[in-house]
Structures are given as structure tokens and as C-alpha cells.
Amino acid sequence: xxxxxxxxxxxxxxxxxxxxxxxxxxxxxxxxxxxxxxxxxxxxxxxxxxxxxxxxxxxxxxxxxxxxxxxxxxxxxxxxxxxxxxxxxxxxxxxxxxxxxxxxxxxxxxxxxxxxxxxxxxxxxxxxxxxxxxxxxxxxxxxxxxxxxxxxxxxxxxxxxxxxxxxxxxxxxxxxxxxxxxxxxxxxxxxxxxxxxxxxxxxxxxxxxxxxxxxxxxxxxxxxxxxxxxxxxxxxxxxxxxxxxxxxxxxxxxxxxxxxxxxxxxxxxxxxxxxxxxxxxxxxxxxxxxxxxxxxxxxxxxxxxxxxxxxxxxxxxxxxxxxxxxxxxxxxx
Amino acid sequence: xxxxxxxxxxxxxxxxxxxxxxxxxxxxxxxxxxxxxxxxxxxxxxxxxxxxxxxxxxxxxxxxxxxxxxxxxxxxxxxxxxxxxxxxxxxxxxxxxxxxxxxxxxxxxxxxxxxxxxxxxxxxxxxxxxxxxxxxxxxxxxxxxxxxxxxxxxxxxxxxxxxxxxxxxxxxxxxxxxxxxxxxxxxxxxxxxxxxxxxxxxxxxxxxxxxxxxxxxxxxxxxxxxxxxxxxxxxxxxxxxxxxxxxxxxxxxxxxxxxxxxxxxxxxxxxxxxxxxxxxxxxxxxxxxxxxxxxxxxxxxxxxxxxxxxxxxxxxxxxxxxxxxxxxxxxxx
Numbered sequence: 001x002x003x004x005x006x007x008x009x010x011x012x013x014x015x016x017x018x019x020x021x022x023x024x025x026x027x028x029x030x031x032x033x034x035x036x037x038x039x040x041x042x043x044x045x046x047x048x049x050x051x052x053x054x055x056x057x058x059x060x061x062x063x064x065x066x067x068x069x070x071x072x073x074x075x076x077x078x079x080x081x082x083x084x085x086x087x088x089x090x091x092x093x094x095x096x097x098x099x100x101x102x103x104x105x106x107x108x109x110x111x112x113x114x115x116x117x118x119x120x121x122x123x124x125x126x127x128x129x130x131x132x133x134x135x136x137x138x139x140x141x142x143x144x145x146x147x148x149x150x151x152x153x154x155x156x157x158x159x160x161x162x163x164x165x166x167x168x169x170x171x172x173x174x175x176x177x178x179x180x181x182x183x184x185x186x187x188x189x190x191x192x193x194x195x196x197x198x199x200x201x202x203x204x205x206x207x208x209x210x211x212x213x214x215x216x217x218x219x220x221x222x223x224x225x226x227x228x229x230x231x232x233x234x235x236x237x238x239x240x241x242x243x244x245x246x247x248x249x250x251x252x253x254x255x256x257x258x259x260x261x262x263x264x265x266x267x268x269x270x271x272x273x274x275x276x277x278x279x280x281x282x283x284x285x286x287x288x289x290x291x292x293x294x295x296x297x298x299x300x301x302x303x304x305x306x307x308x309x310x311x312x313x314x315x316x317x318x319x320x321x322x323x324x325x326x327x328x329x330x331x332x333x
Numbered sequence: 334x335x336x337x338x339x340x341x342x343x344x345x346x347x348x349x350x351x352x353x354x355x356x357x358x359x360x361x362x363x364x365x366x367x368x369x370x371x372x373x374x375x376x377x378x379x380x381x382x383x384x385x386x387x388x389x390x391x392x393x394x395x396x397x398x399x400x401x402x403x404x405x406x407x408x409x410x411x412x413x414x415x416x417x418x419x420x421x422x423x424x425x426x427x428x429x430x431x432x433x434x435x436x437x438x439x440x441x442x443x444x445x446x447x448x449x450x451x452x453x454x455x456x457x458x459x460x461x462x463x464x465x466x467x468x469x470x471x472x473x474x475x476x477x478x479x480x481x482x483x484x485x486x487x488x489x490x491x492x493x494x495x496x497x498x499x500x501x502x503x504x505x506x507x508x509x510x511x512x513x514x515x516x517x518x519x520x521x522x523x524x525x526x527x528x529x530x531x532x533x534x535x536x537x538x539x540x541x542x543x544x545x546x547x548x549x550x551x552x553x554x555x556x557x558x559x560x561x562x563x564x565x566x567x568x569x570x571x572x573x574x575x576x577x578x579x580x581x582x583x584x585x586x587x588x589x590x591x592x593x594x595x596x597x598x599x600x601x602x603x604x605x606x607x608x609x610x611x612x613x614x615x616x617x618x619x620x621x622x623x624x625x626x627x628x629x630x631x632x633x634x635x636x637x638x639x640x641x642x643x644x645x646x647x648x649x650x651x652x653x654x655x656x657x658x659x660x661x662x663x664x665x666x
Contacts, residue, residue: 303634
């Protein structure tokens, strides 16, 4: 295992300390329980938004805390759900009187723990709504999930809901928007290589030198197909066909196209993938009117990519374009 | 070789096509010769700034083209200098009558070709100044370079000079600022793994499973030491000691600290590295007042990092903070 770390069991805590040292002017970091919180939280009268999940997917979620996106994130250990007490404390930390939205990726542990936290928060008089994202079209059930996994759309939902909350929308409105984004979004991913958790020290699965895995999850869960290594065009054909036909996205649609790297894939390759995706969608009469290209929801050092599409309307486009000021996504601010 | 590409000899062109598809609203892409140019270039009365170099270091340089940073970038083939005609055409494309600054990383091919381009541009009546960056403290001469290599400070210089040009500073002033940034900046990098160019198809060098290379260049050129894999703390001690003692940076200094990933290292590890760097500098009385953490000057999918420090004053800090609007660096705009 070759990693820039000190001790496997200290990675999450030490990365948080790095975030605190780097971004302490705009983020509050706590360790017991572990949370990344907007420095100015709670914002009175604004709906608070929190998310969380296992670490190892950086910058998601901690890198998305800030004005116009999340109010707090709860990092678990690597590929391990955070605990209900983290989520409860985060909920309390960001409640400005207008209630709190939990954006939850569909993994069994995350869902159960967020449910428990929501119940506890409600017991303390905080209004909570939860939206579970489940945009991964690859498989119905998988290693950590009943139903579809929540993946790339989560990043987009956090941005769009963050903008709506910043504008003063109500909890019911922000939650409904989150359901809409999830409903109009689809994702599929693939891997060229496995990844190694610090605790395990060996790769989570084996992929031969001439193999790739199509439809993989963000923890290396098995996908749809293991097949011979293909070209970027073949990979995009596989992923984008499954994504487009699932909703389906149709001729005349405007979409946000999100080409995401899994952590170990360099940007030059993601632009080759984007080229293929643009051609593919163009051939179906689907217009990319917004895009995001980079490593945003990752699986440690896994090489590979995912493709997320979100069907846009004017309102979603406006909220996507609104200012955001977080360590990992920043514009207009 | 596991890469998301179509054909090894098409990677650079197809990645450019991806950039055009993604950012065509704000960038003009040309292919013969290959250039990435601000859509609104030339900006009349503003000093133009161009840079360039081999591809494989993305987002540098093409991802830094836009308002407040570069006016154009010239991408060569992977790890191969661009040609003088690319640089000449870029110079002409961005000349708004106030002259053009060439920011050149110190690699022999880049330096020679930029010199030839500057001579040709001067012959066409364009005022040109060139500044060669050489911030890498690792080695004096190396595989591709006489003298020190130009690495991480180049990113910082492009940002700061871009801000100064946007404010209307003269060519002489912007060039002097670039020399100042280079003079007050130092970098050293390391690798955990090699990288594979698409054309070669096999790793550029071998590193054993328990080895790392300290002081490596951005093309995998040999460094100072090959030694047993160390902890993040040991890696930072090695890199930061060499960097700090070279200028030297002293107690009371304010610095911009840039922790850069080499392309295959996930963000969670870069934050662990940042934590160590913060502790290291704190112990020497050096204050980090600005930071940049992420994969900005890369070596394809190489795992590893580099540390760049820039000694700041109020003016450099102000120019760093100024708005920037490029695909890879964006704030305040």
C-alpha cells in the first residue's frame, strides 16, 4: 500500500486536521463527533442542509461545506457510515429555526443512521426532512445497498439545494427540489483499477491488466459487466446508453453533464471522456447546457470515471449558476 | 496501460476537443497549431500572458486560461515541448497592443522554442518579455533541464501576473512581478509511483513496492533520493526542509503554501500532507496566510505530491485574492 499517510487509523482525523488548518477561516471542524460545519452556522431563518457518509470520496462531502451548498458534513471512517450522533450534532449545529434537510446517499448504513438521527432531532424539536439519492442505474441491489446506490447526483443536489436554501426557500420546498433533482438525474460509473483502503492495505478487488469493470460502485462494489479494456468511446457508449435510456433522456432535453473521476484518473483523460459524451448526446439530440468535469465523488485512488446527467429546466439552471463558496466548488463568490 | 483514451496518438487532440466542447463559451481552441485562447482575446490595452509546455500536466496550462490568469496556452504532445509556431501564433492572438509576457518553465526545449517564438514575434512588431521559472530545489541539472526545473511556482505566477495584467499594469511591471514571484518561490516534489505516457505504454521508471523517489521532476526525471517508503510526516520533513532552507524562508514570513497532487493521489492524502506542512512551518515560525490544495501541475496518473512555498507581501496577497475565472481556478467571478 503506497499512500501519503501516517497511520491507517489516523487518516480521517488527520485529513480533518488538514482541512481545519487550511480552511479554518470559513469552516469549523470538530472531532468528537467528527463534523465539518460552516463557520457562520447556524444561519438564522435559513434551511440547514447536511450530508455525510464514509470518507474516501473526497472532496465529497466536507469539501462542499460553505455558503451556497452544505451547512455541515459528517465524515465516517473510510467507506464506513457516520454514526447517528454525528448526524444529530450536525443537525443541531445548523438549525437556524427553518428546519434541516438531510441529503442521504442510498447505502443501508447511511440511511438507517440518518433515520435515527432525524428521529432524535425531531425529539429535540427540530424539523427534519430527509431525501435519499439513488441515481446509480448500474444495479438494483448491491453489496451495501437495497435498491439503487446514491452517487454523482448527490453532488449536484447539494449544490442546487444549497442555492435554494440560501435564497430563503422553505424546508418543504428545498426537500421537494432535492427529490426533483434526484428524480431527473442518473449515473453510471466504471473502474480501470481497484482501490485500497488504509485499514485493509490490499486492493478491495482484483482487475486484470486487460480488464475493466462497468457499473461499479464508489466502494468498489461489483458492477454490471467485467469485460476487456475498451476505448474511451466504448466506455462512454456503455455508460451513457444505460444512463440515457433509464430516465429516459430525450431529443430536445437540456442536461447538466457531470464527468467525474474516481480519484486516480488524470484530468486529460476526463476531457477525452467528455468529448465522447458530448458526441454521444449530440447524436441523440440532447444538449449539454452545463457541465462539471473533475474528481468530485471519488473512491480513494481508484482509476475510472462516472457519468451523471441531470435534466435541466430554467430554475435548476439558475440555481446551479448561483454563487457557491466551498473548498471544492467555488464561483460567483 | 490502463487509460481512458481512444488512441495514444490522439489523446492531446481529443482532450482539446473535450475542452472545446466543455468551455467553448469562454475559450477558443485551435488545432493547427494547437492553442487554448481566451474567447475575448486580444484584450485591447492589456498585457497578454501566455504559457505552454508538454501535455500531461493538466490542468496546467490550458485549464488556467481565462480572465485574471492566462490569455493563451500552447499544449505540446505529452511531455514534449510545444513548437515555436504555436507560441508565435498564441503571442499574436493575445497581443492587445501592450505587449505579451511568456511564462516559461525551465526545460531546455521549452526555453529554446519560446526564445525563437519571441524573436519571431518581435520581428512582427510585438513587444515580448519572457520569464523562465526555475523553482525546483531538488536538483541542479536534470534529464530535460540545464539548471533548476520550473514547476509549481509557475501556477502561482500565472495567477498573480494575470491579476496584475487585468489591472492594467505594463509589460515591464508584469514581467518584474513574475521574476519576483519566481525569486520568492521554491518547490520540491516526490513520487510514490511512476507514470506511463500513452505513446510509451509502459511506466517511465520503476519504483519498488516499498520505495519512493524524493525530488522527482514532473516527467518522472530522477530526484535526489530513492528511499524506503516513509510516512506523510517524513515526506513533508524531507520536502519542506529542502524548500525552506533554500530561499531561506524565515520566522515571521507569511507564505502561500501550495500542496499539489501529481495526478493519481487522492485529496484525502493531500490534506494529510497539508496538516504536516502546517505543523512543520508553524514550528519554524512561518505563517501560512494563503493556500492551494489539489491536483494542479500533474504528471499524468503519477501518485505523489509537491510542496511549493511563496513568500508573500501585501501586494502579492492582494493579487492572489483578485478574481479569476478559468476552468481550473475560479473565484470572485
